[in-house]
Each structure stands twice: as C-alpha cells, then as structure tokens.
Amino acid sequence: MEAKYCMTCGSAMEPREIDGIFRSACTACSFVHWGNYSVGVGALVVKDKKVLLVRRAQEPGKGYWTNPGGYIEEAELIHETICREVLEETGIEAVVKSVVALRDQPGRIHNVYIGFSMEYVSGEPTPDQYEVDAAGFYSLEEMATMNVAGFTKWLVQVALHPEGDGLNIDEQPIVPLNGYGLFRS
Incomplete structure (x- = not known):
C-alpha cells in the first residue's frame, strides 16, 4: 500500500527520488516514507534433544x-x-540464549525474521487454542511423520545442529544504552 498522506503533518505525499529510489515524501515537511517492514521472531526451545513445536490453528x-x-x-x-x-502460545517459560538464525524476505512488505535459541525454564506444553491447537516437544524421528512447515524444518536443523554460539545478549555493555536490546558475538 502506498502512503498518500504524511504521518507527521497530514499533508499529501508525492513520489520523490531519494537515494536513487522513488519514495513517498511529504509535500509540506521533511517526512519520507521509507517503506513497509515487519519483524517476526521465532523460538527454538530444545529440551531433552526435542524441539518445541506448535500446530497452527489459523492461516497462514x-x-x-x-x-x-x-x-x-x-x-x-x-x-x-x-x-x-512462547508463554502465550504454549505455556512454556523460556529465556533467550542467543540469536541463531535470520531470514530476510523482501517484498511489498519487507519481512525480517529472527530465530532465537532459548533455554527451557518450566511448564508443560499447553496450546492456547486460539493461534495454536497443539503443542509439544518433538524429536526428528517424530517430526518425520508430522506436517512440519519447510522453514521450520530449516530452523529445527539450526536448533539441533548449531554451527556456532550465535549472537548473545550483552547484559553489561561498556556504555549503558537503556531501552536497547543488544546482542554480540
């Protein structure tokens, strides 16, 4: 969807070449609509060599x-x-260990998806019965007979066969940057 009115002052937007790309820019102020973006996150919770999965109850x-x-x-x-x-969908409490996967999917809405390795803390898999209708920890053998989404198969490989430590939360950065989520290798 194209921006027709400025989100800052409400004036009409017009196409203007900025950095070699035509973008919607305000006719009255300096606002530029840089594009449409979404950021998704996914959990890779492993317990006893099994990965936490949910069965989607809604489209997509x-x-x-x-x-x-x-x-x-x-x-x-x-x-x-x-x-x-994770808590809402499954009743499982887990904490972030590191960022281990990233998917970049350009399109009309540019989607970035960040995969987190997470440490299981507590709880039994209980689906929310709204977004998901089933939840549990599953082995690769069990997954072979399940209707696992292709991207999730890749993420399971990342979870069970990591090639590094990923990016870890920087709990004590040398410069305090309150309100930031900082990760480092």
Whole structure:
C-alpha cells in the first residue's frame, strides 16, 4: 500500500527520488516514507534433544507444525517479544540464549525474521487454542511423520545442529544504552 498522506503533518505525499529510489515524501515537511517492514521472531526451545513445536490453528499455515513465534510490538524489546509469544502460545517459560538464525524476505512488505535459541525454564506444553491447537516437544524421528512447515524444518536443523554460539545478549555493555536490546558475538 502506498502512503498518500504524511504521518507527521497530514499533508499529501508525492513520489520523490531519494537515494536513487522513488519514495513517498511529504509535500509540506521533511517526512519520507521509507517503506513497509515487519519483524517476526521465532523460538527454538530444545529440551531433552526435542524441539518445541506448535500446530497452527489459523492461516497462514493452518494445520502446519511450526516453532512458536510472532511479530514484535512497537514498544517491546525483541527478546521480550519472543519470551511472551512462547508463554502465550504454549505455556512454556523460556529465556533467550542467543540469536541463531535470520531470514530476510523482501517484498511489498519487507519481512525480517529472527530465530532465537532459548533455554527451557518450566511448564508443560499447553496450546492456547486460539493461534495454536497443539503443542509439544518433538524429536526428528517424530517430526518425520508430522506436517512440519519447510522453514521450520530449516530452523529445527539450526536448533539441533548449531554451527556456532550465535549472537548473545550483552547484559553489561561498556556504555549503558537503556531501552536497547543488544546482542554480540
């Protein structure tokens, strides 16, 4: 969808070449609509060599098994979002260990998806019966007979066969940057 009115002052937008790309720019102020973006997050919670999966109860992907996840909220740190999503969808409490996967999907809405390795803390898988209708920890052998989404198969490989430590939360950065989610290798 094209921006027709400025989100800052409400004036009409016009196409203007900025940085070699035509973008919607305000006719009255300096606002530029840089594009449409969404950021999704996914949890890779492993317990006893089994990965936490949920079966989607809604489109897109209704009936497919995926890892728990969702989209970030504007006023929520990304690593808080994934902890909340896991708890809401499955009743499992888990904490972020590291960022281990990233999917970049350009399109009309450019989607970035961040995969988090998470440490199981407590709880038994209980689906929310709204977004998901089943939840549990599954082995690769069990997944072979399940309707697991393709992208989730890749993420399970990342979860069970990591090639590094990923990016870890920087709990004590050398410069305090309150309100930031900082990750480092």
